[in-house]
Amino acid sequence: MRVLGVDPGLTRCGVGVVEGRPGRPCTLIDYTVVRSDPGDDLAHRLLNLDLALTELVARHRPDAVAVERVFSQHNVRTVMGTAQASAVAILAGARAGLPVQSYTPSEVKAAVTGSGTADKAQVTAMVTRLLRLDAPPRPADAADALALAICHVWRGGIKSKLAAATAAAVAGRNGGRL
Amino acid sequence: MRVLGVDPGLTRCGVGVVEGRPGRPCTLIDYTVVRSDPGDDLAHRLLNLDLALTELVARHRPDAVAVERVFSQHNVRTVMGTAQASAVAILAGARAGLPVQSYTPSEVKAAVTGSGTADKAQVTAMVTRLLRLDAPPRPADAADALALAICHVWRGGIKSKLAAATAAAVAGRNGGRL
Numbered sequence: 001m002r003v004l005g006v007d008p009g010l011t012r013c014g015v016g017v018v019e020g021r022p023g024r025p026c027t028l029i030d031y032t033v034v035r036s037d038p039g040d041d042l043a044h045r046l047l048n049l050d051l052a053l054t055e056l057v058a059r060h061r062p063d064a065v066a067v068e069r070v071f072s073q074h075n076v077r078t079v080m081g082t083a084q085a086s087a088v089a090i091l092a093g094a095r096a097g098l099p100v101q102s103y104t105p106s107e108v109k110a111a112v113t114g115s116g117t118a119d120k121a122q123v124t125a126m127v128t129r130l131l132r133l134d135a136p137p138r139p140a141d142a143a144d145a146l147a148l149a150i151c152h153v154w155r156g157g158i159k160s161k162l163a164a165a166t167a168a169a170v171a172g173r174n175g176g177r178l
Numbered sequence: 179m180r181v182l183g184v185d186p187g188l189t190r191c192g193v194g195v196v197e198g199r200p201g202r203p204c205t206l207i208d209y210t211v212v213r214s215d216p217g218d219d220l221a222h223r224l225l226n227l228d229l230a231l232t233e234l235v236a237r238h239r240p241d242a243v244a245v246e247r248v249f250s251q252h253n254v255r256t257v258m259g260t261a262q263a264s265a266v267a268i269l270a271g272a273r274a275g276l277p278v279q280s281y282t283p284s285e286v287k288a289a290v291t292g293s294g295t296a297d298k299a300q301v302t303a304m305v306t307r308l309l310r311l312d313a314p315p316r317p318a319d320a321a322d323a324l325a326l327a328i329c330h331v332w333r334g335g336i337k338s339k340l341a342a343a344t345a346a347a348v349a350g351r352n353g354g355r356l
Contacts, residue, residue, distance in 0.1 A: 043268050043278040050269055070258055080248055080261040087262035088269065090221050091228055100221040 002029065004062040005149030006053070006089040007141060008070065010045055010081035011038055013089070015053070016146030017060045018131065022156040026149075028131040029060060031142040046088055053092035065093030066152035068144065069102040103151055108144070111151035123147050180207065182240040183327030184231070184267040185319060186248065188223055188259035189216055191267070193231070194324030195238045196309065200334040204327075206309040207238060209320040224266055231270035243271030244330035246322065247280040281329055286322070289329035301325050 001021065007014035013034040020026030034052040036045040057065070067090055070083045086102075093100040106116035112126045124143040128136045130150060137143045179199065185192035191212040198204030212230040214223040235243070245268055248261045264280075271278040284294035290304045302321040306314045308328060315321045 042280065043272040046265055046269050047272040050273070076254060076257070079254070079258065083258040083261035084265035084268075087224055087265040090262075091224050091266065091269070094221040094225040095228070102220065 001063045001153060002060065003064050003066055003149040003152045004057060004060060004093070005066045005145040005147070005152065006086075007068050007144040007148060008082055008086035008089050009141070010036060010049070010085045012139075012141045013049055013053075013085055014141040014143070014145035015056055016137075016142055016144075016149045017056075017062060018146060018149040018153060020150070020153040022154050026131060026153055028133065028146070030056075031137055031146055032056070033139050033141045042084075046084060049085060049088045050092060053089055054095070057092055057096045057098070062098065064152060065089070065098050065100045066148045067093075067100060067102050068108065068148055069104045071105070101152060103148060108147050108151045111154055112147045120144075179241045179331060180238065181242050181244055181327040181330045182235060182238055182271070183244045183323040183325070183330065184264075185246050185322040185326060186260055186264035186267050187319070188227070188263045189214060190317075190319045191227055191231075191263055192319040192321070192323035193234055194315075194320055194327045195234075195240060196324060196327040196331060198328070198331040200332050204309060204331055206311065206324070208234075209315050209324055210234070211317050211319045220262075224262060227263060227266045228270060231267055232273070235270055235274045235276070240276065242330060243267070243276050243278045244326045245271075245278060245280050246286065246326055247282045249283070279330060281326060286325050286329045289332055290325045298322075 002017065002019045005016045015034060016031040017029040018026040019029055034049055036048050067086055070079060070086050090100050109118040109123060110116040112130065113122050120140070124136050124140060127143045127146045127150065131146065137146060180195065180197045183194045183196070192209070193212060194209040195207040196204040197207055212227055214226050245264055248257060248264050268278050287296040287301060288294040290308065291300050298318070302314050302318060305321045305324045305328065309324065315324060
């Protein structure tokens with residue numbers, strides 16, 4: 001399965017695409033960082049990000065999109081931009097008809113390093129090793145997005161299947177109302 | 179000018195459309211509340227909201243979209259959903275090529291009631307009076323969206339013209355890079 005991972009951010013949004021199967025090594029397809037200028041109008045920034053992510057989804061035709069879940073522990077001002085960027089990323093997947101799954105930072109860290117409290121350097125080192133790259137991904141923001149994509153491949157899309165089943169059950173309970 | 183105002187929310191998103199000119203009474207065109215079930219998958223909820231807002235923009239063909247600016251003072255968990263809904267609303271306007279302007283709750287309250295600290299009942303009462311409605315808008319969530327739209331009409335889109343000029347200046351300074 002091919003997975004497009006997104007580490008959401010308004011100023012720097014990491015995107016990583018990998019292909020693989022649960023329990024097998026993954027292959028790197030692509031990675032990039034979508035940037036926008038903090039001085040720009042918010043509508044321009046969100047539209048830019050939407051165009052870039054929609055184009056990446058169309059180009060790489062992933063089977064699923066994995067997005068890092070936004071947490072409230074951070075600086076509240078930053079969290080709002082990150083929440084807005086994550087909405088754009090989730091929409092880019094959903095509009096393409098793809099399953100979209102969120103993972104917490106600790107789930108991603110645990111998947112690629114074995115520890116939910118691993119630091120950024122450890123995650124980057126493991127992503128570099130797992131994808132058999134000659135050097136760590138540059139810019140570094142892309143490493144987290146690749147880790148997210150690897151995490152989703154290895155979990156075999158299980159969470160998204162559960163989510164789909166739950167959504168179907170909820171829809172049934174509500175008489176099909178979305 | 180015709181303005182579509184959005185009071186963003188994931189569970190209840192108020193939308194109001196009015197037409198008018200600065201300093202003149204506004205006319206009500208439409209209002210509604212887009213709802214989603216908190217038990218549903220986030221991707222479904224955002225996609226639903228995107229489809230609904232995109233359809234409303236296409237149907238009413240406003241000249242501008244006004245969205246309430248999300249504030250960090252509230253409960254952080256709620257703020258993240260509101261921030262994500264606001265991103266969907268801003269994108270729906272930007273994707274249609276429309277100017278999108280944000281207003282703080284106090285700017286909106288000041289515009290329609292004369293006081294930045296007016297309560298919800300006062301805003302609803304003034305919206306009802308200003309649009310010459312026989313009864314307050316139901317559901318009440320729509321009143322804030324209508325107040326936003328009235329606020330934008332009365333400010334004559336001045337803020338969005340300033341924003342566009344600033345954006346153009348920034349783009350020029352950066353050699354046209356967005």
